[in-house]
Structures are given as C-alpha cells and as structure tokens.
Amino acid sequence: MVLLTDRTQKRLTIQTEEITADTTTIRSLDWDRDRFDIEFGLQNGTTYNSFIIRGEKTALVDTSHEKFRQLYLDTLTGIIDPKEIDYLIISHTEPDHSGLVKDVLALAPQATVVGSKVAIQFLEDFVHQPFERRIVKNGDKLDLGNGHELEFVIAPNLHWPDTIFTFDHKTQTLYTCDAFGMHYCSDSIFDEDLAAIEADYQFYYECLMAPNARSVVSALKRMGELPQISTIATGHGPLLHHNVVELTGRYRQWSQAQTKGETTVAVFYVSDYGYSDRLSQSLAKGITKTGVAVEMVDLKSADPQEVQELVGRSSGLVIATPPAASATAQTAIGTVLAAAKDKQTVGIFESYGGDDEPVDPLVSKFRELGLRVAFPAIRIKDTPNELTYQLCEEAGTDLGQLLTRDRNIKQKKSLDNDLEKALGRISGGLYIITAKKSEVTGAMLASWVSQASFQPLGFTIAVAKDRAIESLMQVGDRFVLNVLEEGNYQGLMKHFLKRFPPGADRFAGIKTQPAENGSPILTDALAYMECEVASRMDCSDHWIVYSTVQSGRVSKPDALTAVHHRKVGNYY
Known part of the structure; x- marks a missing residue:
C-alpha cells in the first residue's frame, strides 16, 4: 500500500x-x-x-x-x-x-x-x-x-x-x-x-x-x-x-x-547537545580517511574509567565543547585532562549549543600539558552549514595526516630502490579535477588518469583516500577534468600542489568559469571535460573512480597535454 x-x-x-x-x-x-x-x-x-x-x-x-x-x-x-x-x-x-x-x-x-x-x-x-x-x-x-x-x-x-x-x-x-x-x-x-x-x-x-x-x-x-x-x-x-x-x-x-591501525584518536562529543554529534561525525570521517582508527565517546554517558583508559592509549584527542552547565560532561572533561599526556595531539571545536564551554581556556589547558594542537580551534558563529561540515572533515584529515606522517615516511623508504625507480617510469598526464556540490567546492592535481571505455566514453582516476575532494566524487557526483598544457602548466600546478588549510577556498586567485554541471572550469586549461562518477573500486590507499564524459572542449587544438615523470613510484 x-x-x-x-x-x-x-x-x-x-x-x-x-x-x-x-x-x-x-x-x-x-x-x-x-x-x-x-x-x-x-x-x-x-x-x-x-x-x-x-x-x-x-x-x-x-x-x-x-x-x-x-x-x-x-x-x-x-x-x-x-x-x-x-x-x-x-x-x-x-x-x-x-x-x-x-x-x-x-x-x-x-x-x-x-x-x-x-x-x-x-x-x-x-x-x-x-x-x-x-x-x-x-x-x-x-x-x-x-x-x-x-x-x-x-x-x-x-x-x-x-x-x-x-x-x-x-x-x-x-x-x-x-x-x-x-x-x-x-x-x-x-x-x-x-x-x-x-x-x-x-x-x-x-x-x-x-x-x-x-x-x-x-x-x-x-x-x-x-x-x-x-x-x-x-x-x-x-x-x-x-x-x-x-x-x-x-x-x-x-x-x-x-581497527588494525596502530594509531587511535578519541573523539569526545555530547550526543543531544547543539550540533556536537554531527560535527564530531564529520571530524571523525576526515580522520578515518587517513587510515587512523577512531573511537567516539559521549561525554554525557561516559564511564570515567573507560575514558581514562582510552585517553591513555590514544595518539590524538578531539573534543567538542560541552555545555558549561552540565556537571556530568564537565567531570568527563576533567577526566580527559587528567589522563592526557605530553606529545599527544588535540583538536577542539565548538558545539554551537548556546551554552558551550569557552574554547580558549580549554585549548590553553591542553597546551600547558604539552599537547600539540592539530588545527586552529573551530569556532562556529552561525548555524552549521555545508561549508562548516567540510571544514570539520578537512580538519580531521589534517589531524590524521599529522599523526601518520612519520609512519608514511618510513614506508616510503622501505621499498627496494630498483623497484621504486622502475615503477616511477610509468608516466602520466597532468590534470586538475574540480568539483562543486551545493556550496562545497574542491580541487586536486591528478596524474593517474587513463581512458577506460569507448561506449560510453569513460576514464578512470586514482584518488587518494585522504584527499579532500574524495567526498565530492561519490557515485552520481559530477565534476570537471581540466587538462593542463605542456609548457604552460607550472602556475596551476604550483597553486593546486600547495597544502590548503581546512575550509580554504581552493580557487582564490584562479580564473574560472562555471560548467553546465556547476563545477569550475579552469580558464587557463588546455581542455576540459564534464564528467559523472559511475563507479568506484577500492584499491588499498586509493579509490579508482570510473567516470563517464558528457561534454568537453579543447581551447588549443594543436597544443599537447603536459606529461609528468616521477623518479620513484612509491610516493607522488
């Protein structure tokens, strides 16, 4: 019925x-x-x-x-x-x-x-x-x-x-x-x-x-x-x-x-207060994209002994400001502070609940204990919107990447030198992926791009799981593949290679125009294609994203695509 x-x-x-x-x-x-x-x-x-x-x-x-x-x-x-x-x-x-x-x-x-x-x-x-x-x-x-x-x-x-x-x-x-x-x-x-x-x-x-x-x-x-x-x-x-x-x-x-990850981040929130739950989920999603395990704890119902044990074995802590009037949540925060130790990483964000514990004194307490701050405290002055959640996810990813940096460097050095050099001889073009979904935008420099089908016209892109744009490239999402021009790509490449702080506008200072699917087209690109994600395949630390092409245009028919050659094949 x-x-x-x-x-x-x-x-x-x-x-x-x-x-x-x-x-x-x-x-x-x-x-x-x-x-x-x-x-x-x-x-x-x-x-x-x-x-x-x-x-x-x-x-x-x-x-x-x-x-x-x-x-x-x-x-x-x-x-x-x-x-x-x-x-x-x-x-x-x-x-x-x-x-x-x-x-x-x-x-x-x-x-x-x-x-x-x-x-x-x-x-x-x-x-x-x-x-x-x-x-x-x-x-x-x-x-x-x-x-x-x-x-x-x-x-x-x-x-x-x-x-x-x-x-x-x-x-x-x-x-x-x-x-x-x-x-x-x-x-x-x-x-x-x-x-x-x-x-x-x-x-x-x-x-x-x-x-x-x-x-x-x-x-x-x-x-x-x-x-x-x-x-x-x-x-x-x-x-x-x-x-x-x-x-x-x-x-x-x-x-x-x-859960096999050696590194764990404890995320503390208050489930029925303000936007604490939703914001903490966004931060947690960003952390897990880096391969770091997350354990979420509700401050309102947390067992003090479990909180103490979790903090003791966590490399990072993320804390939503609790209501100042909640004795239970304040007690839990006290337990976290008592168990926190030097060299842990911490991130603080407001819950936007109307009675939040002030951010600055909380950050100062953790600094005094010797913890390093992973990202600037997230302060929310208006009802959280899509950009707020994007900011939180990217902040979580930054925290996760900070915690895994030493491990990743060790892995890069572990491959056989000849194998590294041989794998690095696989060349690729240079492209910029640009996407927009509602008010959220993203961009990424890509070189692992290859045509994959004639009917329909389609290609694959390898996207690292911890890239910010990954959230905008789910099945059904639309984006633009911008092709960079040989001899005229350094400016765009340098801009999109730099590390952007959480929530930053990737297109500030870059000439763009909107595609029919809403995503930005880079004006200085050699060519562009409007695309839609058709499927994704899990490949360890990357997603292989297969996409179909709806339309496209070349601005300089006689120009060549920029080509990228790497010295080694175990990192970009």
Whole structure:
C-alpha cells in the first residue's frame, strides 16, 4: 500500500508490507532528500523504517521522522488500533527514528517504552511526560507470545550511544536501526538488486560506521551469538534478506581493517547537545580517511574509567565543547585532562549549543600539558552549514595526516630502490579535477588518469583516500577534468600542489568559469571535460573512480597535454 502526500516539491510516500510472519513494515519514503545527518550528500533519497510485530502481545519497533507525522499516524492507525500496542521499542533516540514517539504515546499511553538506559534518559528530556518504561541490557528477552521471543543486543555508538538491536527468534529477523542500512529510496522492500545498492551501502558505512569501527566489531561478535539471522530489518533503505551474509561480511572486513591501525584518536562529543554529534561525525570521517582508527565517546554517558583508559592509549584527542552547565560532561572533561599526556595531539571545536564551554581556556589547558594542537580551534558563529561540515572533515584529515606522517615516511623508504625507480617510469598526464556540490567546492592535481571505455566514453582516476575532494566524487557526483598544457602548466600546478588549510577556498586567485554541471572550469586549461562518477573500486590507499564524459572542449587544438615523470613510484 502506498499513500501519497499533496506536496509537489518534495515527494513523501508511505509503503506498508508484510515482510515475514506476523510482521509488517511501515516505510516512510523520502524520495528527494539530498542531505542527511552529518551533511553528506544523498543521490537516492532515504527511508525511515518502522515495524509492527504481532504475537499475543504487539510491539512497535521505532517510529518515523516528524515530517511524516500525519502520513505515518494515519497509516499506523489504519493497520492497528493504538490501544493494542503493548510495547514501543526504541532502537535509538535520534529524531529520524524517534521523532514521533510523543505522538504515538499520546495515542497509546498504555504502551511500555523499551530501550537502553541511555535511550530512556534521552526520551525523558524529549517526551516531557510520564510513561511506562522497561530498561533492557544485553541478552534480555521479551516474550510477545506465539513464538515471538525478542532478544536484545546492546550496540552502543551505532551510531548513537543508546543503540540496541532486537532479534525475533520466531522469524530470525534482527532489527538494527542505523547499522547495515543505507540512504537509498526505492519501491524495493528488500536487497535483491545488490549491484544497485552496494555503492550507497559502502558510502553510508564510511560516513556513519567507519568512525565507530570498534563498536561495529563488538556488535558483530554479539550478533554471532544469536541463531542464524535470515533478515536484517534496517532503519534506512531496503531490508537485507538476499545478501545478509555478503553485506554483514563487508562490515566485518571494513571494520577489521579500520581497527588494525596502530594509531587511535578519541573523539569526545555530547550526543543531544547543539550540533556536537554531527560535527564530531564529520571530524571523525576526515580522520578515518587517513587510515587512523577512531573511537567516539559521549561525554554525557561516559564511564570515567573507560575514558581514562582510552585517553591513555590514544595518539590524538578531539573534543567538542560541552555545555558549561552540565556537571556530568564537565567531570568527563576533567577526566580527559587528567589522563592526557605530553606529545599527544588535540583538536577542539565548538558545539554551537548556546551554552558551550569557552574554547580558549580549554585549548590553553591542553597546551600547558604539552599537547600539540592539530588545527586552529573551530569556532562556529552561525548555524552549521555545508561549508562548516567540510571544514570539520578537512580538519580531521589534517589531524590524521599529522599523526601518520612519520609512519608514511618510513614506508616510503622501505621499498627496494630498483623497484621504486622502475615503477616511477610509468608516466602520466597532468590534470586538475574540480568539483562543486551545493556550496562545497574542491580541487586536486591528478596524474593517474587513463581512458577506460569507448561506449560510453569513460576514464578512470586514482584518488587518494585522504584527499579532500574524495567526498565530492561519490557515485552520481559530477565534476570537471581540466587538462593542463605542456609548457604552460607550472602556475596551476604550483597553486593546486600547495597544502590548503581546512575550509580554504581552493580557487582564490584562479580564473574560472562555471560548467553546465556547476563545477569550475579552469580558464587557463588546455581542455576540459564534464564528467559523472559511475563507479568506484577500492584499491588499498586509493579509490579508482570510473567516470563517464558528457561534454568537453579543447581551447588549443594543436597544443599537447603536459606529461609528468616521477623518479620513484612509491610516493607522488
């Protein structure tokens, strides 16, 4: 069943379906949403998935985004009398899943809210009214009758500190909310078309789960203690049924690779305060792009002993300014300061919560302890926008590169000298990639470019994973490939080779004009092509980005492309 709204600008629909025995999904389809959460771009919209499980008693797992209020409540009451809902299970309290909890409780005041201790605490601040509650721990069970015995798995930081999974033993369905999901909106309930969804699945992991890779590994271990899982009912995108083993295996592979890093950065934030969570996720994403492991900790619910242990084994610390009035967060900051040690690296950013702890005294305290500051403190004077999140991601990348600099130098010296020289004899042209997505722009000097197909016209680019522009080159993104001219490339090459500070305008002082796809064309380039990313392949420390060409032009037909020769092949 599908219900359409009367909105013409943004398509919002509801889809309901029996997905297994006694179980109905209510999927809120947000077709045109193009930004989400930590402000990463969406190519295919998203969904918010809710579920009804009927035994002798009835449980509702999660709700929906508040933008679907009337549609969702009309659909819910059309399926079930709210007075028959015995339990409202909260996988976690982020508003896109719990935005209608207060509305559901108004219709079903008899329902018992089931969640982790942290989730119940968060809901008390959100609902502002008494409600029946049941706090669950890992391994706790809830019997709905008729074989529907629910078992709870604690999965903190996936990607909020209050997350739980719910496993229905009768249907072998695991309800995981954010984990194993993707921002992908379609009429398909399940994951039968793996090729169509795998790029969005991996991009979602990189943005939301990679910064919590250690928590992913812990959750997978707990999932391994359950009986066979036949379906994973996610909170976003299609449900996993046809490719459960394959897709959970990818999470395991990606997360194990992420946690093998010798270097760890602890990122401290306050999950329900200002923009602390979103900003910290952007910083964490930038750090993980450099191959550095990240562990995220909510200052509001942090265990002092765990904080002390984490700080002690971390090479870097990133801290969101907590609310000055929060005694719990202030105590946690005190624990961080007490455990911090000389030669660690630190970064501080404002949360824009209205009552932030002042930045400068906090920075000074860490300096006095002998820590080096990785990037200038990020001060936010207006509501964070796309440029703010880009600034945070680039600051995180700078921190990660600072921590891995010595290791990378050692690796460069480790190759056989003859092999280095032989590999360096592979020559390439000189190009500038330029991209723009909404207000965010980027550019990169590239030499690993090669035509890859005739029909359609296409080529590949190797993009290092820690390059800032990498976030603007996801499947479906558009950019311009600018070809540099032999004998007339030094100015552009020198400009785009320099290191830009986080958030800096790459095009300051450079002549450009807009392409049809919105990306900058370099006026002094020999030629340009407007392109679209078609696919990406993971190649260790680079992405191989295959792109198709929509249009192009040569400004000097008789001129030649600039060619780049390297002396060695193990670094640029």
